[in-house]
Amino acid sequence: MTDNTETKTGAKANIIDILKNVDRRYIFLFILLAVIIPILFPLNLPIGTSAPVRNIYDFVEDLPEGSVILMSFDYSPSTEIELDPAAEALLRHAFRKKHKVIGIALWPMGLSQAQRVFAKIEKEFPEVEQGKDYVNLGYKAGGSVILMGLKEGFAKIFPTDDKDTPIADLPLMNKVKDISNVDLVVSLSAGVPGIKEYVAIVNTQFGKPVAGACTAVSAPEMYTFLDSGQLLGLMGGLKGAAEYEQLLQKPGNASLGMDAQSIVHIVIVLFIIFSNVVYFMDEHQKKQAALK
Amino acid sequence: MFFTSLNNIVSLNMDNGFFMAAAQTGVKLGTGEIVGTWIAALLTICIFSFLYDDNPLYKFAEHLFVGVSAGYTMATAFHNVIKPNLIMKLQEGFHLLSKGQIGYRCWENLSYILPGILGIMLILKLVPKIQWIARWPLSFMVGLASGLGVVLTMEAFILKQVSATLIPLLVFNSQNAFLWAPSLKNIIIVLGVCSGLIYFYFSKEHKGPVYGTFSRFGIVVLMMAFGAAFGYTVMARVSLLIGRMLFFRDQWWPAVTALFGGG
Numbered sequence: 001m002t003d004n005t006e007t008k009t010g011a012k013a014n015i016i017d018i019l020k021n022v023d024r025r026y027i028f029l030f031i032l033l034a035v036i037i038p039i040l041f042p043l044n045l046p047i048g049t050s051a052p053v054r055n056i057y058d059f060v061e062d063l064p065e066g067s068v069i070l071m072s073f074d075y076s077p078s079t080e081i082e083l084d085p086a087a088e089a090l091l092r093h094a095f096r097k098k099h100k101v102i103g104i105a106l107w108p109m110g111l112s113q114a115q116r117v118f119a120k121i122e123k124e125f126p127e128v129e130q131g132k133d134y135v136n137l138g139y140k141a142g143g144s145v146i147l148m149g150l151k152e153g154f155a156k157i158f159p160t161d162d163k164d165t166p167i168a169d170l171p172l173m174n175k176v177k178d179i180s181n182v183d184l185v186v187s188l189s190a191g192v193p194g195i196k197e198y199v200a201i202v203n204t205q206f207g208k209p210v211a212g213a214c215t216a217v218s219a220p221e222m223y224t225f226l227d228s229g230q231l232l233g234l235m236g237g238l239k240g241a242a243e244y245e246q247l248l249q250k251p252g253n254a255s256l257g258m259d260a261q262s263i264v265h266i267v268i269v270l271f272i273i274f275s276n277v278v279y280f281m282d283e284h285q286k287k288q289a290a291l292k
Numbered sequence: 293m294f295f296t297s298l299n300n301i302v303s304l305n306m307d308n309g310f311f312m313a314a315a316q317t318g319v320k321l322g323t324g325e326i327v328g329t330w331i332a333a334l335l336t337i338c339i340f341s342f343l344y345d346d347n348p349l350y351k352f353a354e355h356l357f358v359g360v361s362a363g364y365t366m367a368t369a370f371h372n373v374i375k376p377n378l379i380m381k382l383q384e385g386f387h388l389l390s391k392g393q394i395g396y397r398c399w400e401n402l403s404y405i406l407p408g409i410l411g412i413m414l415i416l417k418l419v420p421k422i423q424w425i426a427r428w429p430l431s432f433m434v435g436l437a438s439g440l441g442v443v444l445t446m447e448a449f450i451l452k453q454v455s456a457t458l459i460p461l462l463v464f465n466s467q468n469a470f471l472w473a474p475s476l477k478n479i480i481i482v483l484g485v486c487s488g489l490i491y492f493y494f495s496k497e498h499k500g501p502v503y504g505t506f507s508r509f510g511i512v513v514l515m516m517a518f519g520a521a522f523g524y525t526v527m528a529r530v531s532l533l534i535g536r537m538l539f540f541r542d543q544w545w546p547a548v549t550a551l552f553g554g555g
Contacts, residue, residue: 025344028343031533035530035533035534082528108364108365109364111372139372141373144444196449200444201444201448204447205447216527216528220517228452229456237527238531256538257534260534261531261534265527268526
């Protein structure tokens, strides 16, 4: 009897030791499967919309036809999975409502990101013309200094567009001289310079409505600007972009990715519960051993 | 960044007419796209192989990434910053000078010689014997950034944020009816900010019914903020993995079928 109990206790301790030292690569494997399976077999889980995203949607929706939206592509390909869907959804919405769009970039790679997004969405709207309905003014180094210069005029900072066409030859830019002619500014930002610079200069100094789309990592600190009214809306990470896609009723990669996000988060929560159970079992085992 | 950059570079530079093949999606892929996509896929696998263990393939992809990123950034900086903002301005300035058209425009363009000199002085940091020269342009940059930063930060991130916490704790609507939800939100904001600030006041021990309670509540508020930040960070990292998996599904798989004719 005693031997049997000791054997059982020894086996239990052995199992706890094994569970305590589970190879972290199993976790990676589970996460990988949790991402791949929903991508191959979409679950179409419901995606609710939040007020910060709805605020941007409603603002764009309520702007009169022909309003000017400035989109700043302040990110690089490393974060394109989070910000490309947001840019595409916003641009699609702007073209649907027949608004004019000016693209600029405060990040070097933002230029090529903007070109790809414009090229993709332009195909859905054959009536849209570059130069007349939208322009891509490209990248300029300087961050805050560039934003301060927008008050003096676009032509001084961006003498040509991304195809080296002089700004004077672009019909849209003949109507839009400086930031005062812009109705909404949206920074698609993965860091610095980005939303914070737009809040500090374009909103605080020039009084223009500023909205943002940012990576999920930087979303929590942007919420302070929402509460203070310095940002009119925010698309935080893939979730924010997915919400905008839902509002547009045009699901894209962001909506597809949310299935995987949900499953991965469930897996992570299960791992946290599992590790806590193992921890408490181990503590219990140690206490029992100490009593003996 | 590297994968997409390389994909674009290869796609642009290779002959798109050769090896044209119909992909599973019905999109025709050129040689450049197929090769670029395969390179991107292999390099993605090289990077992910680090999750198993450190290995030479990972090192190769990592070093390639650093090199390509640095090269791309330098080329972009030259074509988008140095060329239009310095070389072209000076060219125009000297052109006007040589024609004898010495006016405001000529001097304005020639004035760019000053930032040009400061830029060269900055590069002298690489020469050990005269690296002290780099301190001058550096001090100029620090001074400029500080000056701009103080004004912008003070107004946008301090005054506006402080005023956003000066809010009524009890909210009533126009008919004088009490609104509990906005009131609760405002109370949490004010209590959260005050408690957080009290926690970071270290000149008094965090003890006592008022000071101790508030500082403990401050810790709870901070923990909630860290939790939210961690949750969002997890979401961001998973998004990156989703991005690569979507790449494999939407770009690499058509490239596979284009090469091998599979379905």
